[in-house]
Amino acid sequence: MDPISNPFTPGAGSPPPEIVGREGVLEQARILLGRIRQKRPEKSILLTGLRGVGKTVLLNEMERMASRDGYHTLHVEALEDKPLGALLVPPMRKLLFELDRIAGAGDKARRGLAVLKSFLNGLKVKVGEVEVGLDIEPERGAADSGDLESDLPNLFLAVAEAADERQSAVALLVDEMQYLAPKELSAVIVAMHKMQQRQLPMLLLGAGLPILPRLAGESKSYAERLFSFPEIGPLSEPDAIKALKEPTRAVGVAFEEQALVEVFRLTQGYPYFLQEWGYQCWNRAVSSPITLQIVQDATATVIQRLDQNFFRVRFDRLTPGEKRYLRAMAGLGPGARRTSDIADALGVRITSLGPLRARLIQKGMIYSPAHGDMAFTVPLFNEFMLRAMPDANRLA
Numbered sequence: 001m002d003p004i005s006n007p008f009t010p011g012a013g014s015p016p017p018e019i020v021g022r023e024g025v026l027e028q029a030r031i032l033l034g035r036i037r038q039k040r041p042e043k044s045i046l047l048t049g050l051r052g053v054g055k056t057v058l059l060n061e062m063e064r065m066a067s068r069d070g071y072h073t074l075h076v077e078a079l080e081d082k083p084l085g086a087l088l089v090p091p092m093r094k095l096l097f098e099l100d101r102i103a104g105a106g107d108k109a110r111r112g113l114a115v116l117k118s119f120l121n122g123l124k125v126k127v128g129e130v131e132v133g134l135d136i137e138p139e140r141g142a143a144d145s146g147d148l149e150s151d152l153p154n155l156f157l158a159v160a161e162a163a164d165e166r167q168s169a170v171a172l173l174v175d176e177m178q179y180l181a182p183k184e185l186s187a188v189i190v191a192m193h194k195m196q197q198r199q200l201p202m203l204l205l206g207a208g209l210p211i212l213p214r215l216a217g218e219s220k221s222y223a224e225r226l227f228s229f230p231e232i233g234p235l236s237e238p239d240a241i242k243a244l245k246e247p248t249r250a251v252g253v254a255f256e257e258q259a260l261v262e263v264f265r266l267t268q269g270y271p272y273f274l275q276e277w278g279y280q281c282w283n284r285a286v287s288s289p290i291t292l293q294i295v296q297d298a299t300a301t302v303i304q305r306l307d308q309n310f311f312r313v314r315f316d317r318l319t320p321g322e323k324r325y326l327r328a329m330a331g332l333g334p335g336a337r338r339t340s341d342i343a344d345a346l347g348v349r350i351t352s353l354g355p356l357r358a359r360l361i362q363k364g365m366i367y368s369p370a371h372g373d374m375a376f377t378v379p380l381f382n383e384f385m386l387r388a389m390p391d392a393n394r395l396a
C-alpha cells in the first residue's frame with residue numbers, strides 16, 4: 001500500500017498515531033500540573049523504562065499539556081558528555097525573557113537574568129556564544145560559587161519566583177536523566193526540594209532508564225518522597241492490538257486477527273517494535289486486509305532493519321570485552337541473569353568483572369533489576385547478540 005500514507009511512525013520520539021495504554025500516567029501528569037499551578041504540593045514525575053517504550057513521546061505530550069495549562073516549559077536532553085549547566089542556560093534565558101515581556105509589576109524576571117548571568121560565571125565550562133543580556137549585570141554571589149549543588153537551586157529559585165510573580169509556572173523536562181553526572185542529579189534534586197519547601201510553581205518531568213530511581217535514591221534519600229517513578233513498560237496484548245488496528249482502521253485498512261496476534265508475539269508489545277512491524281507490513285501489503293502471511297514476509301525485513309540500525313548503533317559503541325560480556329549474558333537466555341552465572345559463562349571470577357559491568361551500566365546497556373541480577377535495557381537485545389555473534393568465542 002502507498003508508503004506515503006503509512007500511518008506507523010518508527011523512530012526516536014516520533015509521535016505514534018495514537019498514544020495507547022498510557023492513560024494512567026497522563027492522568028497523573030494532569031493532576032500534577034493542576035496542583036502545582038495552584039501551589040499545592042505534589043510529587044514530580046520521573047518516567048522510567050527500557051529503550052523504545054515511549055518515554056520521550058510521553059514527555060513531549062506532557063510538555064504540550066503543560067503549555068496548555070499556562071506553564072512555561074524548559075526542555076533538555078541530558079547527554080553523556082555535556083554538562084547540564086551548559087544545556088540549561090540557553091532555554092532558561094529564553095524563558096526569563098518571555099516572563100519579562102509579560103505585563104505586570106515587579107522585576108523578578110530581570111533579577112532572574114542577573115542570577116542566570118551569575119550562574120554562567122560560576123560554570124567552569126564555556127556555553128558557546130551565549131550572552132545572557134548585554135545590559136544586565138550579574139548578581140554577584142547569587143549562583144556563582146562554582147558548586148552546582150548550591151548554584152543550581154539558587155538559579156531555579158530565581159526563575160520560579162519570576163514565574164510566580166507573573167502568575168505563571170515552570171515545567172522543567174529532562175530526558176535521558178540517567179546520563180546526568182552524580183553532582184548534577186543531586187543538584188536537581190536539591191533544587192526541586194527547595195521548590196516544594198517554598199511552595200513555588202516549578203515542577204520536574206523526567207525520563208530515564210530503569211536505573212534512575214536507584215541513582216536518585218543514592219544521591220538523596222528523600223528523593224522517593226519528592227518524585228514518583230511510574231514504570232513505562234510494553235503494552236498489554238489488547239493495547240498492542242489497538243495500537244496497530246486503530247491507525248489503519250482510520251484509513252479503511254484492516255488487520256487479520258491472526259496477523260495481530262503474531263505481531264504481538266514477535267514484538268512482545270514493545271511500542272517501538274510495534275511501529276516497525278506495522279510500518280513494514282503496511283508497505284508490503286497490496287490491499288486490505290493485512291494477513292498473517294504479510295506479517296511473516298515482513299518479519300525478515302524488520303529484523304534486518306532493526307539489526308542494522310536500532311541494535312547496531314548500540315553494539316558499535318562497545319569494546320570487545322563489553323561485547324563478550326553481553327554475548328555471555330545473551331547465551332544464558334532471555335530475562336534477567338545472575339552476575340555469577342555470567343562470570344561462569346565467561347570462565348572468570350565474578351570480582352574481576354566489576355569495572356566492565358560498571359561501564360556497561362554507565363553506557364546504558366544493562367541495569368540491575370535486583371541485587372546480583374543483570375538485564376538488558378534494550379528489549380530483545382539478547383536475541384540480537386546471538387545473531388551478531390553466533391559463536392560465543394569469536395567476536396563479530
Ligand SMILES: Nc1ncnc2c1ncn2[C@@H]1O[C@H](COP(=O)(O)OP(=O)(O)OP(=O)(O)O)[C@@H](O)[C@H]1O
Nearest residue numbers: 011012013016020051052053054055056057271272
Ligand atoms: N503508547 C504508544 N503506542 C504506540 N506506539 C508508541 C507509544 N509510545 C511510543 N510509541 C512509539 O515507540 C517508538 C519509541 O518511542 P520513544 O522514542 O518515545 O521511546 P523511548 O522510551 O524514549 O526510547 P529511548 O529510551 O530509546 O529514548 C516511537 O516510534 C513511537 O512512535
Ligand SMILES: [Mg+2]
Nearest residue numbers: 013055056175
Ligand atoms: Mg527517549
